[in-house]
Amino acid sequence: MKYAIVDIETTGLRPSRNRITEIGIVLFDGKEILETFTSLFNPDQRLPAGISEMTGITQDMLDEAPRFYEEARRIAELTEGAIFVGHNVRFDYSFLVEEFKRLGYSYRRQKLCTLQLMRKYFPGLPSYSLGRLIRQFDIRVKARHRALDDALATTQLLQLILEKESKPEAEFIRSHRRNSMLPEHWDIDYLNSLPEACGLYYMTDAEGQVLYVGKSVNIRKRIMQHFNQKTTKAARMQRLVHQLHWELTGNELMALLLESKEIKRLSPPLNRAQRHKTYTKAIHLYENAKGYLCLQVVQAELQKQRDFSFQKLPWKKISAEKERIIAEFPTASQARRFLQRLAAEHDLCSRLCGLEKGNGPCFAHQLKRCAGACCGKERPAAYNQRLQQALDELLTKQNQTRFALIEKGREEDEHCLILIKGGHPLGYAFLHQDELDNALKNPEEYVTPLPLHPENRGILFRYLQKNEKEILLV
Secondary structure, X not given: OOEEEEEEEEOOOOOOOOOEEEEEEEXXXXXXXXXXXXEEOXXXXXXXXXXXXXHOXXXXXXXXXXXXXXXXXXXXXXXXXXXXXXXXXXXXXXXXXXXXXXXXXXXOOOEEEHHHHHHHHOOOOOOOOHHHHHHHOOOOOOOOOOHHHHHHHHHHHHHHHHHHOOOOHHHHHHHHOOOOOOOOOOOHHHHHOOOOOOEEEEEEOOOOOEEEEEEEOOHXXXXXXXXXXXXXXXXXXXXXXXXXXXXXXXXHHHHHHHHHHHHHHHOOOOOOOOOOOOOOEEEEEEEOOOOOEEEEEEEHHHHHHOOOOOOOOOHHHOEOOEOEEEEEEOOHHHHHHHHHHHHHHHOOOOOOOOOOOOOOOOHHHHXXXXXXXXXXXXXXXXXXXXXXXXXXXXXXHHHOOEEEEEEEOOOOOEEEEEEEEOOEEEEEEEEEHHHHHHHHHOHHHOOEEOOOOHHHHHXXXXXXXXXXXXXXXX
């Protein structure tokens, strides 16, 4: 087992704003020191006088020092394959992660915190600050608040901890690594092998059974987020997950569509969202006795009247007896959220949108977000026209009978063609430029079909709302 005991000095306390001024690294195998490294860095910002007084580092010393990027490779190589150790490790580690991020690199290491470990193995001490522990255990230090000297002192603390520990060293590391709940047989090298690209990922157990399906624009980052959470779900993943498989999609829309498809196909036990296979709620449009067009969440019995074509609705023909389905949802809460967004974005009456009961002015009218259709101040013709415009605007891109979206492919010279008809994604194909031109002439021959599920229509709808995309009629 190899440890990289790290201490840094900085211009302040915030990694996103402040910079490293000095770093000290001690490579330690649990018994003896293998190598040391230290360097000052020019932070390209002024060093506060208080920090200069505490550390003895001056602005002149930093002006002549190298920039971080000049030593970044050396630091990465020294700490690669080692357990990253620090006294309050989150502070030192977060600054290094941020420095590497500025250079366009992802820096990830397993971590141990001697501050937390000293509290466990040496309980009852008056203080666990590095300075107090140095005095408590009579550790000799040439210069406090200098990176290498503090790293050497932290190395001695780690040695005291290891002497107290009766478990095998590998088991000790697994039980105390900081901020990580990785499956037992995973290590940081395995995580670093995961792609930092957009796609779908499958977590499986030891027998190959799929436990969880997810998507992300950065698969590696998302997996690390899963296992850095201290939740019941993360603990189950740590206990059950054995292997990870992934499929790159190149773009977020395909990742969303394939995630929905696979969750419904496989019903993974750790997935809660998107497992609905039937949509039991719908929003229907009707005209009330006063002539106002109204929206309301209803049960799925009205699904037989749904209109998948998304053509403009025949407003003049609508009556109280003949409703028209606008959208379908798996739960009533999702349908209500849809109505809330629609009403807020277009100043519609919350009562006529089925969001509020009672008589008289609605709450939105009191906030001057409703023109008064609820209390007769806005005439039916004016309100109905605004509602029609809101729905038309909402469904503008869906109104195209048949069109294609061209998204980024999995490789640099690849495109992803997604065929849409009547608001439904019908299929997709990954094509190079020379194939794309022919595919647009007859796309059905090229695409892999997608299931005609209402949720896919919702995914497409939300994606187009969020992202301005050029559509191609085909």
